[in-house]
Amino acid sequence: MSKYFELKLVEPEFGSNLTSLILELDHLRKKKLGGSTHPQVFFQLKHIFHTLESIGSARIEGNNTTIAEYIETKLEDNESPKGQGIIEIxxxxKAMAFIEENVEGYNINRMFVSEMHKRIVDELIPPPEGEGDHTPGYYRNTNVKIAKSDHVPPDWSRVDEFMDELFDLINKEDEPQYDLLKVAIAHHRFVWAHPFGNGNGRTVRLFTYAMLLKLGFNVNVGRILNPTAVFCSNRDDYYKYLSAADNGSKEGLLSWCEYVLGGLRHEIEKIDNLLDYEFLKSQILIPTINYSVEREFLTNLESKILKKVIEKQKIKSSDLKEIFKGKVSAEISRQIRKLIDKKMLIPIKEGKRTYVLRFDNNYLLRGVINSLGEKGFLPVRDE
Ligand SMILES: Nc1ncnc2c1ncn2[C@@H]1O[C@H](COP(=O)(O)OP(=O)(O)OP(=O)(O)O)[C@@H](O)[C@H]1O
Ligand SMILES: [Mg+2]
Incomplete structure (x- = not known):
């Protein structure tokens, strides 16, 4: 049986790495985001990262649905039957979207966690066959083991008590300098208590996402936050640092916090690059068009038009005149209409005649994923 340790915040040394991390992250949290990427373009990227985030979180336990496969199912019509792996992702x-939509209105409490868990295991077969749970939304009423881990979660009869204590800690007003430590400590304590029969990992990663949004890492004003990448790109490290914290020693908890916050800083810095349109254009979007032309998803004319769109970020039909030398403007309008129908152009606002590239829901997505992979934005799997 594991030793029960008291839930409390740990104090890093003032000169430690962990303190510097907290200061840096605090700076990133307050930093005004004024990137040059158009909101309509940014919004699509965020959507793609949600997908990647979900794939990363689902794959941690031998879910072999590859990114490519999932992307293809998104491009198919929505009514086709879905495998368990696809449902899991x-x-x-959906749970991430739910969190973002309700970020203002909820408290992170038992009801919230239960809501997350229900959504996470929805339509999934319970163990041992599947990745669902026997009691969606309810705490476990049996004792459990964690696969590939030595930690033995507390007796089921104490789950309630440990979880209430956890909610008290996270909802208590402390000095803001403790906020980020709380995020890390709460993540560990949650899985240490292991409140559910299955789905604890997926639920806790959303719980952490929600805590970060509450702290002001606000994804609605232009930031993409990808906390799962912290935990899921290297499962061995995740398990190693979790287990270091299991005995509740100050040393173990501090090393866990440093692991979580270091990973978070790395992710934020990396993804904030995409707000710089020059970077996005040259590293992701232009290569996407080249990729698509090579595979004949696009004709030469389409690629010329889309490259012009990418170069200027947003265009009006008059911007395309030089591509259509000697043609009447009705021909330009016709081509624009065609690309809108193919979901490759989208007006910056409904009814406006200024357009940006659309790449989140058509074959261009394959090229975007490919470029993101080449530039190190995808979760790497180390198995
Ligand atoms: N030593 C440990 N101490 C505390 N928690 C741990 C430890 N090792 C692993 N865990 C947690 O247990 C989770 C697995 O539990 P569970 O199977 O209930 O979750 P899941 O969502 O079904 O799976 P997964 O997280 O692997 O996708 C891991 O994701 C991790 O968060
Ligand atoms: Mg599981």
Whole structure:
């Protein structure tokens, strides 16, 4: 049986790495985001990262649905039957959207966690066959083991008590300098208590996402936050640092916090690059068009038009005149209409005649994923 340790915040040394991390993250949290990427373009990227985030979170336990496969199912019509792996990913995506939509209105409490868990295991077969749970939304009433881990979660009869204590800690007003430590400590304590029969990992990663949004890492004003990448790109490290914290020693908890916050800083810095349109254009979007032309998803004319769109970020039909030398303007309008129908152009606002590239829901998505992979934005799997 594991030793029960008291839930409390740990104090890093003032000169430690962890303190510097907290200061840096605090700076990133307050930093005004004024990137040059158009909101309409940014919004699509965020959507793609939600998907990647969900795939990353789902794959941690031998879910072999590859990114490519999932992307293809998104491009197919929505009514086709879905395998369990696809449902698992889709559940996480939906739960993330739910969190973002309700970020203002909720408290992170038992009801919230239970809501997350229900969504996470929805339509999934319970163990041992599947990745669902026997009691969606309810705490476990049996004792459990964690696969590939030595930690033995507390007796089921104490789950309630440990979880209430956890909610008290996170909802208590402390000095803001403790906020980020709380995020890390709460993540560990949650899985240490292991409140559910299954789905604890997926639920806790959303719980952490929600805590970060509450702290002001606000994804609605232009930031993409990808906390799962912290935990899921290297499962061995995740398990190693979790287990270091299991005995509740100050040293173990501090090393866990440093692992979580270091990973978070790395992710934020990396993804904030995409707000710089020059970077996005040259590293992701232009290569996407080249990729698509090579595979004949696009004609030469389409690629010329889309490259012009990418170069200027947003265009009006008059911007395309030089591509259509000697043609009447009705021909330009016709081509624009065609690309809108193919979901490759989208007006910056409904009814406006200024357009940006659309790449989140058509074959261009394959090229975007490919470029993101080449530039190190995808979760790498180390198995
Ligand atoms: N030593 C440990 N101490 C505390 N928690 C741990 C430890 N090792 C692993 N865990 C947690 O247990 C989770 C697995 O539990 P569970 O199977 O209930 O979750 P899941 O969502 O079904 O799976 P997964 O997180 O692997 O996708 C891991 O994701 C991790 O968060
Ligand atoms: Mg599991």
């Amino acid at each position: 889709r559940n996480i995506e």
